[in-house]
Amino acid sequence: MTVNKELMKGSTATLVLTLLARKEMYGYQIIKELEVVSSGLFEMKEGTLYPILHALEQSEAVVATWVGEEGTRQRKYYAITKQGRALLKAKKEEWRNFKETVDKVLQG
Amino acid sequence: MTVNKELMKGSTATLVLTLLARKEMYGYQIIKELEVVSSGLFEMKEGTLYPILHALEQSEAVVATWVGEEGTRQRKYYAITKQGRALLKAKKEEWRNFKETVDKVLQG
């Protein structure tokens, strides 16, 4: 990430789920999309994203499907599930709570 | 912390510096104060705080002074320095930038 990477921790899964809630995407596409919608601030690396996607898949928040003709380039599309949307809602609420509390402390 | 601890990463030093910018404090006091001003949400642990204080001291963002009569309980008071205030200002700006970008992504 361009910003202090430590700040990102704990927010990455929320960001990824948010993008997937709009449309199915494959890994590389998620990285590019995130960079665009964050005005170039969030440059997520593959080594960060794929473990997250695999974990989300493991917990059934997303499902993956290989797409592509035989012998052509294969892409793994990820789609959010009903559980995933519930998780996202909870994570958004958590983020809002955290953010407002930090602001309260910083403003005194 | 009560909130997802991963969210805290990268913000802890900023929170500590913010408190120290108001008045000198010793470690235990910082933990209690932070808990109060965050409405009980941020329960920082000793294992978290002391390494942060030592790192801030190392980088000369704070200076420490032992206070207490001979034979009585000693307290180590931490005071923010000029460099510390500059660091805090930068960290606040970084937080604001990060926060607004996350919100932009979450809101689409």
Next chain:
DNA sequence: AACGATGCATCGTATATCTATGCATCGCAC
């Protein structure tokens, strides 16, 4: 006198992210 709160500090562990790397395909410039 005992016990919980205060007060400082470190160690081992878990987790998250990054860098580096590997491999394959696609598109474009030369």
Next chain:
DNA sequence: GTGCGATGCATAGATATACGATGCATCGTT
């Protein structure tokens, strides 16, 4: 048509940060 950068998936190792556990000492209250 060949090479090279971009695309696309994935893992391994290194690093950073926070936590839980622990240790030790003092203070206040019962």
